Amino acid sequence: MTITTANANPTDTAPGRLSPEVRDALAPRWSGFVNKAAVAMILAVLLAVSYYPAEVDRWTYLITDAGNMAVFIADFLKPDFTDLGFFVIKMIETVQIALWGTVLSIIVGVPCALLSSNNIAPPWIVQPMRRLMDAARAINELVFAILFVAAVGLGPFAGVMALFIHNLGVISKLFSEAVEAIDPRPVEGIRATGASRLQQVIYGVIPQVLPLWSSYSLYRFETLVRSATVLGIVGAGGIGFTFYESFRSFQYDRASAVIIVVVVVVSVIDILSAQLRKRLI
Structure with missing residues (x-):
């Protein structure tokens, strides 16, 4: 038994042939990509400009002063109630x-x-x-x-x-x-x-x-x-x-x-x- 569908559109299902609506949905949105890339670029520039003013470069102190940090953490792990x-x-x-x-x-x-x-x-x-x-x-x-x-x-x-x-x-x-x-x-x-x-x-x-x-x-x-x-x-x-x-x-x-x-x-x-x-x- 063969079942046919009256509303079937062969152009919608045939390999390599897509409807205009599907092609439009699958098309890359370059404007959206450019906007997101611009926002990411601005954020990167702001982070780079504020790196030294915010003294983020001092993160190495967390490692070089590990002895002080160890004492500090050890005391905090023994709360006095x-x-x-x-x-x-x-x-x-x-x-x-x-x-x-x-x-x-x-x-x-x-x-x-x-x-x-x-x-x-x-x-x-x-x-x-x-x-x-x-x-x-x-x-x-x-x-x-x-x-x-x-x-x-x-x-x-x-x-x-x-x-x-x-x-x-x-x-x-x-x-x-x-x-x-x-x-x-x-x-x-x-x-x-x-x-x-x-x-x-x-x-x-x-x-x-x-x-x-x-x-x-x-x-x-x-x-x-x-x-x-x-x-x-x-x-x-x-x-x-x-x-x-x-x-x-x-x-x-x-x-x-x-x-x-x-x-x-x-x-x-x-x-x-x-x-x-x-x-x-």
Whole structure:
């Protein structure tokens, strides 16, 4: 029995004869190759130019100073948990600093994000607000910590304010991008009922972006916990100062114990927040 197909095209299956569509798909994309090669070339040039300014040539010190590295690593492999209770207390303080920095930045970041969204606010409000948030985001939290330590003194509050200001710029950027990506139809439907601008935002915008906002907030909390661990170096509270003092006094075994505590706590927070994000999205 012979089965024939009415729509069969011999030119599509015959050896050495391809349809124009197939030939076009198989043809080399020279423009794409040239673009990728140009990007790779630019990257190579940038790496070559920055090789000596970044002192990458000092990598040989890792080998020539192997004796010092061996002593350093040997001490780190014998962590000293004698002051574990104190380390845990300071780590809890670090988490509390990150928590307050995150919550304050979210509270202030929501209106800032709405005022930074092109589909919510007019351009004469959006552009100045975005530049202000860019400034907050561009300055590292460690720099803010130094400024606030000088302003309010040593302690956790300086760390809270440093994380708050820096994270405000990041949160407003993430939140505003989520607002600009919403479906406009629910907002238009609410507007058709005669609702005010505030009611349109509350009932048409917030419900759409709330799951994404929650996910972003959890992610930023994870990030701030890691950032808060180093703020103590400049006296802004947390476990960073404990690590810095241990390292500066060559107590590498104690510094190793601090690092282990930080890694364990940050890992637990990452796992818990990842589970929460799955439930929210």
